[in-house]
Amino acid sequence: MKTLGLIGGISAESTTVYYQQLNRRVRERLGGLHSAELILWSVDFAPIAALQAVEDWTETGRILAEAARKLEAAGAGAIIICANTMHINAPQVEAAVAIPLIHIADATAAALSAKGVSRPLLLATRFTMEKPFYRDRLERAGFSVLTPNAGDRERLHAIIYDELCQGVILADSRVAVTDIIERGLANGADSIIFGCTEIGLLLDADAMPAPTVDTALAHVEAALDFALG
Template identity: 75%
Template sequence: MKTLGLIGGMSAESTAVYYREINRLVRERLGGLHSAALILWSVDFAPIAAWQAKDDWDATGRALAEAARRLEAAGAEAIVICANTMHINAPQVQAATAIPLIHIADATAAALTARGVARPLLLATRYTMEKPFYRDRLAALGLPSLIPDAADRDRLQAIIFDELVKGVITPDSKAAALAMIDRGRAAGADGVIFGCTEIGLLIDPAELDLPAVDTAIVHCEAAVDFALG
């Protein structure tokens, strides 16, 4: 079994999902008392979020690259960034180490394709929805995506940063997200990407009548594929 290096804390709520899901998958595949070999570097999210808000992605990149170097030095054999938005710094993280980075968008694209989705609706932070790093990677893999309108993007950003990253789940926010999905389907979406690792805390993909990919879960599956491959 290879050792995974997780960069977490963005947020701690979804990082807990990563730890639990990776260990569950390893136990399921190997049986008995097996669990994952992993090292977690959990950052303080407050300065990361402040840099995001100021559009200072050089600062976030330096922080994540340093985390990746520390994980590699501790024995990690691959890096897993436990967040979608922070894959904006995937090039800096990959350049900082000699070990592979398991990219969340690649895992997402594979899962969408397996579900027969051709034009997904991307629900995520404003940064992930509006900046090209994520949507361009999906498009290059044959998956052009839709995003909600500006008002819905603002609402979703508030749901994520004011509620989900703090572990707050409300019926009103769930209803708002479900309404966004209905509008996306009306606009031509044939699937949904939970493109923020906290959205799976708000909505269960099984509740939807469109194929939906929880990026945190499929990212964990890709990480375990690597670890056990």
């Protein structure tokens, strides 16, 4: 089994999901008392969120690249950024280390392909929905990516940062995101991407009205394919 190096803390809520799911799914694949071989570097999210707010992606890239170097030095065989938005800094991380980065958008594209869909609705932070780093990667894989309207994007962004990243789960927000999904499907989407690793804390992908990819879980599966391959 190869050792995975996790850059976590962005947010700690979803990093917990990664840790639990990596270990549970290794046990499912190998049986018995098996668990994942992991090294976790968990950053303080508050300074990173402040840098995101002013769009200082150079500094966030420096922080993540340094974390990746430390994970590589500690013996990691691959890097996992436990977040969607921070894959905006994937190029800086890849340039900082000799080991591979397992990209969450590639894992998402593979999961979408397995479902036979083509027009996914991307639910994510405002950065992930509006900037090209994520959508373009999916579109190069053959998908026509839809996003919610501007008002829905702002509402979803606020739910993620003000609630989910802080461990707050509200019924009203569950209804609001469900309404956003319904509007997206009415506008032509044939599937749904939980493109923020915290959305799975609010909604159950299996209960959605269209095929849905929870990116955190897709990323976990891709990481385990590497670790156990």
